[in-house]
Amino acid sequence: MRPLTTIELLNVWEAGLQQTLLEKALHLLRVACAAEDISSIASLSVGQRDAHLLQLREWLFGFHLLNKATCPTCAETVEWETSTRDLRLQTPEAVGLQKEFTLERDGFLVRFRLPNSHDLRRAMSQVSYQATPEQLLADCLISVQQQAQEYSFAELPATIVEALNEQMAREDPQADIQMLVNCPGCGQQWEVRFDIVSYLWLEIESWARHILQEVYALARAYGWSEQDILRMSPQRRQLYLDLIGV
Numbered sequence: 001m002r003p004l005t006t007i008e009l010l011n012v013w014e015a016g017l018q019q020t021l022l023e024k025a026l027h028l029l030r031v032a033c034a035a036e037d038i039s040s041i042a043s044l045s046v047g048q049r050d051a052h053l054l055q056l057r058e059w060l061f062g063f064h065l066l067n068k069a070t071c072p073t074c075a076e077t078v079e080w081e082t083s084t085r086d087l088r089l090q091t092p093e094a095v096g097l098q099k100e101f102t103l104e105r106d107g108f109l110v111r112f113r114l115p116n117s118h119d120l121r122r123a124m125s126q127v128s129y130q131a132t133p134e135q136l137l138a139d140c141l142i143s144v145q146q147q148a149q150e151y152s153f154a155e156l157p158a159t160i161v162e163a164l165n166e167q168m169a170r171e172d173p174q175a176d177i178q179m180l181v182n183c184p185g186c187g188q189q190w191e192v193r194f195d196i197v198s199y200l201w202l203e204i205e206s207w208a209r210h211i212l213q214e215v216y217a218l219a220r221a222y223g224w225s226e227q228d229i230l231r232m233s234p235q236r237r238q239l240y241l242d243l244i245g246v
């Protein structure tokens with residue numbers, strides 16, 4: 001993976017105007033990882049995908065994060081700062097590496113993979129997953145055996161399903177980042193999920209608007225083309241903006 005150039009990031013932002021949030025994130029990583037297709041990026045476990053996005057965010061906008069949430073008790077807006085370094089629980093691994101895991105308990109041998117973006121997309125678009133969320137878990141099973149006999153997900157005891165859930169969370173910790181928030185107004189304490197996908201996309205949107213305003217100001221003042229302006233380093237663009245008092 002490598003950081004995107006200004007022109008690449010702007011192209012990803014523009015394509016994203018027609019895409020869902022999940023598609024935007026996958027497209028962003030496809031360019032950063034120079035992957036041949038979106039499918040290989042969507043096959044990254046959710047934790048791995050988010051570890052890649054967090055790394056990309058550090059390269060694009062730095063370590064500092066400003067978070068916001070509304071207190072569920074008194075509705076006050078609470079703001080707090082964190083660093084991406086404090087949220088990093090996994091190191092980005094190579095795309096195309098699909099790992100298999102095993103769980104052994106009570107005589108059962110369960111082979112499984114971790115949930116990925118293909119699974120999330122299916123779960124978001126099909127109603128059946130909303131009624132039975134454990135279907136997502138069933139999709140990740142590769143095989144279930146007890147004394148050389150094959151079992152289906154529906155036949156698994158609840159204790160095994162629970163252990164499977166717990167092991168999946170342990171193997172892919174970046175997939176679910178919870179932050180403990182304290183409300184200074186009323187003292188309420190609660191947990192907020194940090195979603196790097198929506199956080200980073202909001203930043204890219206604001207960055208794109210800002211850079212297009214810069215292009216407009218520079219093109220108007222100097223007559224340069226959009227591509228020429230975008231190919232400049234941010235420092236050089238800023239210097240020319242200073243010269244025209246923007």
Ligand SMILES: [Zn+2]
Binds near residue numbers: 071185
């Ligand atoms: Zn409060």
